[in-house]
Amino acid sequence: xxxxxxxxxxxxxxRDVIPxxxxxxxxxxxxxxxxxxxxxxxxxxxxxxxxxxxxxxxVCSWGPALLGxxxxxxxxxxxxxxxxxxxxxxxxxxxxELADAVRARVPVAEQVRFVSTGTEATMTAIRLAxxxxxxxxxxxxxxxxxxxxxxxLASAGSGVATQGLPGSAGVTEAATRDTxxxxxxxxxxxxxxxASSGDRIAAIITEAAPANMGVVPPSPGFNFFLxxxxxxxxxxxxxxxxLTGFRVGPGGWLGLEGGYRPDIVTFGKVVGGxxxxxxxxxxxxxxxxxxxxxxxxxxGTLSGNPLxxxxxxxxxxxxxxxxxxxxxxxxxxLQAAVGEALSAASVPHHISAAGSLFSVFFRExxxxxxxxxxxxxxxxxxxxxxSMLDQGxxxxxxxxxxxxxxxxxxxxxxxxxxxxxxxxxxxAQS
Ligand SMILES: *Cc1c(COP(=O)(O)O)cnc(C)c1O
Numbered sequence: 001x002x003x004x005x006x007x008x009x010x011x012x013x014x015r016d017v018i019p020x021x022x023x024x025x026x027x028x029x030x031x032x033x034x035x036x037x038x039x040x041x042x043x044x045x046x047x048x049x050x051x052x053x054x055x056x057x058x059v060c061s062w063g064p065a066l067l068g069x070x071x072x073x074x075x076x077x078x079x080x081x082x083x084x085x086x087x088x089x090x091x092x093x094x095x096x097e098l099a100d101a102v103r104a105r106v107p108v109a110e111q112v113r114f115v116s117t118g119t120e121a122t123m124t125a126i127r128l129a130x131x132x133x134x135x136x137x138x139x140x141x142x143x144x145x146x147x148x149x150x151x152x153l154a155s156a157g158s159g160v161a162t163q164g165l166p167g168s169a170g171v172t173e174a175a176t177r178d179t180x181x182x183x184x185x186x187x188x189x190x191x192x193x194x195a196s197s198g199d200r201i202a203a204i205i206t207e208a209a210p211a212n213m214g215v216v217p218p219s220p221g222f223n224f225f226l227x228x229x230x231x232x233x234x235x236x237x238x239x240x241x242x243l244t245g246f247r248v249g250p251g252g253w254l255g256l257e258g259g260y261r262p263d264i265v266t267f268g269k270v271v272g273g274x275x276x277x278x279x280x281x282x283x284x285x286x287x288x289x290x291x292x293x294x295x296x297x298x299x300g301t302l303s304g305n306p307l308x309x310x311x312x313x314x315x316x317x318x319x320x321x322x323x324x325x326x327x328x329x330x331x332x333x334l335q336a337a338v339g340e341a342l343s344a345a346s347v348p349h350h351i352s353a354a355g356s357l358f359s360v361f362f363r364e365x366x367x368x369x370x371x372x373x374x375x376x377x378x379x380x381x382x383x384x385x386x387s388m389l390d391q392g393x394x395x396x397x398x399x400x401x402x403x404x405x406x407x408x409x410x411x412x413x414x415x416x417x418x419x420x421x422x423x424x425x426x427x428a429q430s
Contacts, residue, residue: 005050011035029397032382037394042069044408047394055394056416060404062396063243063269066327067318068408074273074314081310087302094313095304101316102271102281105251106241108261109281113290114304118242118268119147121278122205124290124298125264126151129203129236131296132286139193139204140164141184143213143370146205146240146266150175156183156370184210184369185219190229198233203263205238208253209354211402212243213373214361217354227260236286242268242278243402246316248355249324256355273315275308323407324356330405331356333414341421347380347428357402362428373400380428387424393417 014021022028022036029036038050045068047057057069067074081094099112115121126138126149140146142156154164154176164179166172180201182189194201204226210216223239230237239262245252247270254265263286268278281287289296302308335351335358342349342360350361361367362384363376381399388395393416396403 004052005038005040007035007038007049007051010038010050014038026396026398026401031378031399032385032397034386034389036397037389044068044070045406045410045413053392055389055392056409056413057394058403058405058417059394059396060406061269061274062401063247063404064272064274064315065404065406066247066270067273067315067323068406069274071315071318071408073318074311077310077314078275078307081306084306086307087305089301092304092306092309094306094309098271098309098313098316101313102267102279105246105316106254106265106267106281108254108283109265109267109279110284111287112279112281113287113298114277114279114309115298115300116276116278116302116305116308117147118240118266118278119149120300121242121266121268121280122146122152122238122240123149125238125240125266125280125282126203126205127298128264128280128282128286128289128296129238131294132289133202133234133236135200135202135235136178137180137197137201138178139180139182139190139201141206141210141370142181143184143216143373144205144207144210144240145212146207147242151179152205154179154181156181183371184213184216185222186369187222187225190226194229194233194235198235201230201233201235203236203238204230205240208239208241208244208257209248209357211354211357211359212400213370214359214367214376214400215352215354215357215402216367216369216373217352219368223257224260227262236263238262238264238266240266242266244355244357246270246319248357250319250321253355270315270319271312272308273311273313275305275311276302277305277308277312326407327356327405327409330409330414331358334358334403334405334417337418337421341425342428344422345425345429347384347425348377356405359400359402362399377430380430384424384428387427388417388420391420391423393420 153167155167164176264282362380
């Protein structure tokens with residue numbers, strides 16, 4: 001028998017030795033209150049906490065667990081790789097194979113560079129765009145998250161399009177001065193920004209389909225518009241698929257939407273199969289600007305780590321059409337059940353989806369940008385969240401996150417979730 005530990009006691013101890021008790025802020029339950037679930041193990045659609053309680057998981061490691069937790073073939077691939085050595089600081093054949101697999105699914109990634117985190121992937125993409133264009137400025141959207149590098153931790157000031165303000169203590173004004181923040185889906189604001197300083201803009205970076213302010217799909221044609229606008233002004237288009245890549249379909253959001261070619265694409269989460277691995281890919285002539293071929297420096301001691309590469313390869317190998325069809329179907333089932341339960345309890349809500357990704361906004365009406373995403377009843381979400389948790393279902397602990405399903409969410413796991421919804425919906429009533 002595994003040792004049984006009390007979550008509360010562990011959280012107290014954790015906060016003594018780790019700021020907030022967590023290694024990444026949203027895990028601390030700050031916006032919903034209460035004690036985070038300390039996970040002891042996970043398998044398929046379930047996680048088990050340190051006290052031995054089993055929960056149906058709708059976080060899925062924030063996306064990577066597309067196949068479910070601890071898929072036997074992925075675990076075996078990692079174990080096999082581990083037995084051959086944990087890290088070499090030298091190239092491996094598996095990296096070449098994974099780059100081939102990425103390119104086969106996302107042809108615009110003509111060449112691929114592996115890094116360890118999504119943050120590194122987008123940070124490098126920005127550096128590459130600046131190096132390639134010789135321009136300083138970048139445009140990002142309010143509510144889009146691209147990791148925590150300084151230039152991308154810019155928040156919007158007031159007004160339609162603003163010079164970025166530091167989004168965190170410790171980020172200097174200099175670091176965000178060249179970041180222009182625009183409201184998502186706002187074409188007029190973008191036209192204005194490019195009309196006034198288009199010749200100084202290196203790139204627009206956008207989430208392929210935003211899912212870090214809740215799920216806010218691009219309005220029809222929006223990504224095509226970004227492509228056209230950047231091309232017209234000699235700027236690059238960086239599409240961040242760290243979250244959507246290989247999750248919403250075999251070729252990510254680009255594979256679903258198709259028809260336009262970004263210059264640089266970033267990947268993370270699913271591509272590492274639950275291990276620390278991320279990547280950027282793009283036009284070969286641009287990628288050739290990266291060191292050692294070109295002048296844009298980028299490096300990493302653990303980049304392309306053999307265990308992470310093995311997990312990514314095994315995951316992509318297993319993530320075929322049947323997996324995506326299952327996740328799509330489960331997503332539709334769950335969206336329908338959540339909508340029904342909240343409607344029956346007369347709780348104002350809007351379910352917003354992009355492919356199999358969806359989130360529930362506790363407000364009426366469609367959400368097209370961050371301003372609207374913020375105008376929801378977070379208290380209602382927190383009550384809903386805790387009721388689900390009490391009933392054995394772990395939702396993402398924030399009203400601004402997508403709910404993640406996996407191919408391992410079978411009828412039984414779905415039934416457990418669906419059975420918990422009516423009580424949770426009543427808890428959410430104001
Ligand atoms: C998670 C995420 C990142 C950051 O990835 P990390 O691995 O957490 O650094 C970047 N962009 C998007 C769209 C993400 O969802």
